[in-house]
Amino acid sequence: MGKPAEYYQRDRRLHPPAHAPHYKTSVTRSPQKALISLENSISEITGPRFGHNDIGANDNDLLFNFATPGESPIGERIIMHGRVLDENARPVPNALVEIWQANAGGRYRHKKDTYLAPMDPNFGGCGRTITDENGYYFFRTVKPGAYPWRNWVNDWRPAHIHFSIFGTAWAQRLITQCYFEGDPLIPKCPIVQSIPDPEAIEQLTAALDLNATIPLDSIAYKFDVVLRGRRSTLFENRMEGN
Secondary structure (H helix, E strand, O other): OOOOOOOOOOOHHHOOOOOOOOOOHHHHHOOOOOOOOOOOOHHHHHOOOOOHHHOOOOOOEOOOOOOOOOOOOOOOEEEEEEEEEOOOOOEOOOOEEEEEEOOOOOOOOOOOOOOOOOOOOOOOOEEEEEOOOOOEEEEEEEOOOOEEEOOOOOEEEOOOEEEEEEOOOOOOEEEEEEEEOOOOOHHHOOOHHHOOOHHHHHHOEEEEOHHHOEOOOEEEEEOOEEOOOOOOOOOOOOOOOO
16 A cells, blocks of 8 residues: 555545525625735745734633632533644644634633623633644633524524644644534534535534543543645635645
8 A cells, every 4th residue: 555645636525615594694794706826925934923922821621721829710611623634634733723712601711792791801712732743732621611692593502612733833723613522402403504525514513522531620621733635624715725
């Protein structure tokens, strides 16, 4: 058996259509003309960059990075962990992984979020870390709550965490979000259901990982990110493939 090729043809059948009528905002956001490809400039490829010194000691611990000393957020304490991999399952070290999410009540710390759930004074809802030599990352946080959104009369977003993965320059950014195994709202969500391939939806679902839990403390979920290839993670800012 020969060595696998470095690059694989992208299976575009995995991608949701740009225009999905049941996802109302896609009607106005979807392109009306054919897409064009723009090459990155040298300045975009080479910089600006981030450094390891930009990461604080508690940046990946959302239980403490915004809390008053001695306090902690309200909600189910969880660990979100996994690896960033390439198309041949090789680890991607030194990648900057950022997350942001709603609190346990389903509300974001954002001035335009007007959901009725209360703000949590001890939860900022964002964190970051850098993958190690094995492509591994982890965060401590609380499980986000579901929240309603103005799509149809009674649509709710499943609990989810947004992920941003940076390469060596800011132009090399991929954005996705992960859901949680067993959430009954996943098959009800018009955004999720715009993805035509059930396996692609499964790749966006963090699996319960009891082996990585901390007894009497935190439940763990595992979410691997595959950057490219035939079965890469679906990235919402690269719908055309990667």
